Amino acid sequence: MSEISKGAPGRSTLSLHKLGVFCALSAAVWLGTAEAPTKLVNAGFSPFIISMGMVMGAFVARWTVPTLLKGTTFLFDDLRDKPHLIVWALIAGMLWAVGNTLTIFAVRNVGLAIAFPLWNTNSLVGLFWGWLLFKELRGSGVKEWSKVLGGACAIVGGATILAIATASHSDTPGKAAIGIMAAVGAGCMFGTMYIPYRKAYISGMNPLSFVTIFTFGELGTVFLLTAINTGGIAPVFAELHRARPMLFWPFLGGFCWVIGDLFQQYAAKYIGIGRGIPLSNTNQLWGLAWGALVFGEMSGISSTGKLMIFAGSGIMILGAAAISMANPGDSELVNWKFAMDRECDRYSLDTEQVEAVVAGDDPHAGKARQRRWWEIVIMCAAIGVFVWLALGTQAQKISINATWAIVLVLLTLVSLGIGGTLLWRRTRFS
Amino acid sequence: MKRSTLVCILTDVHLWVPLGVLILGTTLLMTLR
Numbered sequence: 001m002s003e004i005s006k007g008a009p010g011r012s013t014l015s016l017h018k019l020g021v022f023c024a025l026s027a028a029v030w031l032g033t034a035e036a037p038t039k040l041v042n043a044g045f046s047p048f049i050i051s052m053g054m055v056m057g058a059f060v061a062r063w064t065v066p067t068l069l070k071g072t073t074f075l076f077d078d079l080r081d082k083p084h085l086i087v088w089a090l091i092a093g094m095l096w097a098v099g100n101t102l103t104i105f106a107v108r109n110v111g112l113a114i115a116f117p118l119w120n121t122n123s124l125v126g127l128f129w130g131w132l133l134f135k136e137l138r139g140s141g142v143k144e145w146s147k148v149l150g151g152a153c154a155i156v157g158g159a160t161i162l163a164i165a166t167a168s169h170s171d172t173p174g175k176a177a178i179g180i181m182a183a184v185g186a187g188c189m190f191g192t193m194y195i196p197y198r199k200a201y202i203s204g205m206n207p208l209s210f211v212t213i214f215t216f217g218e219l220g221t222v223f224l225l226t227a228i229n230t231g232g233i234a235p236v237f238a239e240l241h242r243a244r245p246m247l248f249w250p251f252l253g254g255f256c257w258v259i260g261d262l263f264q265q266y267a268a269k270y271i272g273i274g275r276g277i278p279l280s281n282t283n284q285l286w287g288l289a290w291g292a293l294v295f296g297e298m299s300g301i302s303s304t305g306k307l308m309i310f311a312g313s314g315i316m317i318l319g320a321a322a323i324s325m326a327n328p329g330d331s332e333l334v335n336w337k338f339a340m341d342r343e344c345d346r347y348s349l350d351t352e353q354v355e356a357v358v359a360g361d362d363p364h365a366g367k368a369r370q371r372r373w374w375e376i377v378i379m380c381a382a383i384g385v386f387v388w389l390a391l392g393t394q395a396q397k398i399s400i401n402a403t404w405a406i407v408l409v410l411l412t413l414v415s416l417g418i419g420g421t422l423l424w425r426r427t428r429f430s
Numbered sequence: 431m432k433r434s435t436l437v438c439i440l441t442d443v444h445l446w447v448p449l450g451v452l453i454l455g456t457t458l459l460m461t462l463r
Contacts, residue, residue, distance in 0.1 A: 084435055105459075185455050188451055225459070347435065
């Protein structure tokens with residue numbers, strides 16, 4: 001496996017560990033940017049509708065850039081090779097939907113300061129499942145364990161400090177027990193969602209195929225939950241109609257979320273969930289940057305609060321650095337291979353091919369596939385939805401710092417450029 | 431999908447762990463409403 005991971009001829013020789021780290025950090029940037037539209041929750045719309053808008057945006061966005069990268073022929077071929085993974089991709093989408101709805105209850109009842117650190121423990125849950133079910137970190141020494149576990153704990157700790165500091169001036173209604181249960185539940189949902197991620201990638205599935213099915217499970221469940229919470233299907237559509245003037249923003253959040261999630265999927269593939277998820281959970285830093293620099297949320301925070309923000313950010317960065325340097329050794333890679341072999345044996349997969357795909361050298365990745373006419377129609381329709389929503393958008397009464405917004409958008413695009421280029425050069429998006 | 435594949439799916443611990451968590455989470459959500 002380590003031999004294959006050096007890269008196919010004509011491709012970049014970047015190590016898969018470094019590639020995975022870049023993907024996780026790019027995921028953090030895009031997932032953090034996706035949080036910006038949630039500011040509209042305070043603009044008089046139901047959080048369920050905001051969440052629904054974001055999921056609908058993610059669903060539509062799936063058919064824009066990802067379709068451009070890999071057409072539907074590739075998607076159908078990949079799904080035909082591993083049809084059993086459709087079940088896991090749907091479950092992952094459902095887990096996300098339930099987890100996300102639980103976060104709404106958590107924030108309502110205990111506020112972001114308590115809720116966020118609790119559900120941010122999802123990286124520790126993911127790390128546990130990675131160790132238990134996929135043999136991640138097995139065979140690694142004390143040094144690697146300390147870096148990964150210490151780094152993950154530092155990220156959770158840093159997130160806790162950040163959440164306490166930034167939410168110190170927000171109102172938190174009672175019902176603490178319910179809120180804490182909801183937050184812990186959300187952490188378990190998100191952490192467990194990474195089981196299907198990892199299973200798909202050690203079976204040689206492409207992240208673009210996984211995300212496609214994921215969005216179906218996600219949209220279906222969110223629609224069902226929103227219908228239950230708003231009293232039926234008709235009220236959902238009525239609420240969506242009422243929210244039409246601001247719906248573009250959660251859709252845009254959904255678009256950013258899809259790009260971030262794709263990077264997170266590649267991270268889960270190339271460095272595992274134990275390392276990839278804590279790293280991509282540094283998205284809170286980017287969410288904080290948007291809040292502080294663009295939406296001026298630092299203005300109401302005391303100097304102690306600001307000090308806590310710097311300390312929390314520093315701890316998170318140190319945690320991320322520790323995990324980035326925890327390169328899996330040969331003995332751990334042997335265990336990763338055992339986990340992969342289990343999938344190949346169980347589901348009669350071509351071991352040689354799966355091994356190549358897992359190592360980023362999908363033999364079919366660079367092969368030119370016939371593009372279908374409907375791909376253009378689907379892409380135009382998806383882009384059309386975004387344009388239609390943008391045209392009918394009314395300005396929200398939220399003051400922003402345009403200069404910082406431009407700077408952060410540019411940085412976000414730079415991360416996409418770097419991450420995308422590295423993935424293309426090393427794996428051809430395999 | 432082949433019957434043997436279906437049996438493999440249904441007897442896979444990787445299915446029942448996330449499914450169990452999903453059921454528990456959904457139950458929690460319905461209780462909290």
